[in-house]
Amino acid sequence: MNTYVDLHIIQNLPPSCVNRDDSGSPKSAFYGGVRRLRVSSQSWKRATRLYFNELLDASDVGIRTKRVVELLANKIADEATDLADSAPTLAEEVFKAAKIKLSPPRGKKDAPQESGYLLFLSTSQVARLAGLAIAAARSGEKVDAKEVKKIFKEAHAVDVSLFGRMVADDTDLNVDAACQVAHAISTHAAENEYDFFTAVDDAKSRTEEEDAGAGMMGTVEFSSATMYRYATVNCDLLAENLGNTDAALRALEVFVKGFCLSMPTGKQNTFANRTVPEAIVVSVRDDQPVSLVGAFEQPVRTDEIHGYLGRSIEALAEHARAVENTYGLRPLASFVVSLKDSDAVASLGERVSFADLSGRLRETVAARVANEEQA
Known part of the structure; x- marks a missing residue:
């Protein structure tokens, strides 16, 4: 009950x-x-x-943004400086593996691609996705789509767990509020x-x-x-x-x-x-x-x-x-x-x-x- x-x-x-x-x-x-x-x-x-930021560690909260490629690319570049130039491309591959559609931001064709809607990710999930992308790049292999989805489904932040997440491109990645x-x-x-x-x-x-x-x-x-x-x-x-x-x-x-x-x-x-x-x-x-x-x-x-x-x-x-x-x-x-x-x-x-x-x-x-x- x-x-x-x-x-x-x-x-x-x-x-x-x-x-x-x-x-x-x-x-x-x-x-x-x-x-x-x-x-x-x-x-x-x-x-x-926003109040959670005063009560929780950064690893326990999430970030909701369309700029998911930029967010992940920055994390990849921070963790692997030798991959800084290719970080945006690696980040795009991760989200494409999750079947999340990306497109250039309106009026900014040279900027990193964005998701078509706000995507709610745990900071710990971003870190794990960055690690997965780095490992794939150094091994010369493609990002494993199953591993990407697994990360999306685990280690949810407190705010993601409370308020949920909707992924229009793949409902299997949704989190019920x-x-x-x-x-x-x-x-x-x-x-x-x-x-x-x-x-x-x-x-x-x-x-x-x-x-x-x-x-x-x-x-x-x-x-x-x-x-x-x-x-x-x-x-x-x-x-x-x-x-x-x-x-x-x-x-x-x-x-x-x-x-x-x-x-x-x-x-x-x-x-x-x-x-x-x-x-x-x-x-x-x-x-x-x-x-x-x-x-x-x-x-x-x-x-x-x-x-x-x-x-x-x-x-x-x-x-x-x-x-x-x-x-x-x-x-x-x-x-x-x-x-x-x-x-x-x-x-x-x-x-x-x-x-x-x-x-x-x-x-x-x-x-x-x-x-x-x-x-």
Whole structure:
């Protein structure tokens, strides 16, 4: 039976524009009949992946790029300086052996060829592919296609194992994502606003009559809201992708920390919008992932005394109880990190500090895995 870990986060997002659409407006969505502020799952997954760089060794993370030939060629040249001139050709042969189509980048015919889509590779896989290419070049033989595919299927990085990999040219090289991340939405109705700004030209004299001091003016669109964020991890699939349970438990700890503390960086210099979650609920389940977004189908409302944060947590707790009582979908364990105490917080699970959260989660999942192995 599978083990799932669900993360539910209530987080305040002050005036900001962390995730824009093609017109520069903060992304939004209609839900429950009203417009909500939205931050896409892709945006927060990338923020989480970048946070991994602070928590993991370079060998445990991946790189997602079209410039796979250049990436591999540089690694070949670093490992074998005598093959530097032929490195791009050797790199091309490796990806052709994997049946990954390559083409010159648009408008740059002399540049190394690229894949037609972003390819997600572990840094350890790049190193092994470079070693394979070097060995083939020095032996005068072609790169073994079976060995190339074998490398693609082994030693996946933490982020590749969590978020998956799609290879359009050969689905056999795909990696199923062990983690799913929802689009974050505001728990209440939220509208965009506009900030009119002027940038002062320091070199202009204040005595100039025309546009004195103004070198630029314009508007920036922004919004603010209390957000509900949700993600779920299939621990069994994560262990399968990484090759062992210990690696999966470590990856789970890193993901929880990275997902909770990361923030998309859009317009961050303008708004300095870094916040931490007001409340985090982490549930271990053996039935199925359960999003609690239904708590906010009816938009949370506020008044002069009560803000959105407290009422959002109350709505989350009430909906969680309703799901458990109606469907019998009760977590095996739940841990709660909260900046404030309340009856709603207490009802959501065992109260822990954020510093202890990953450890308590690891203990719970590890004990469950051990019981499954003994059975």
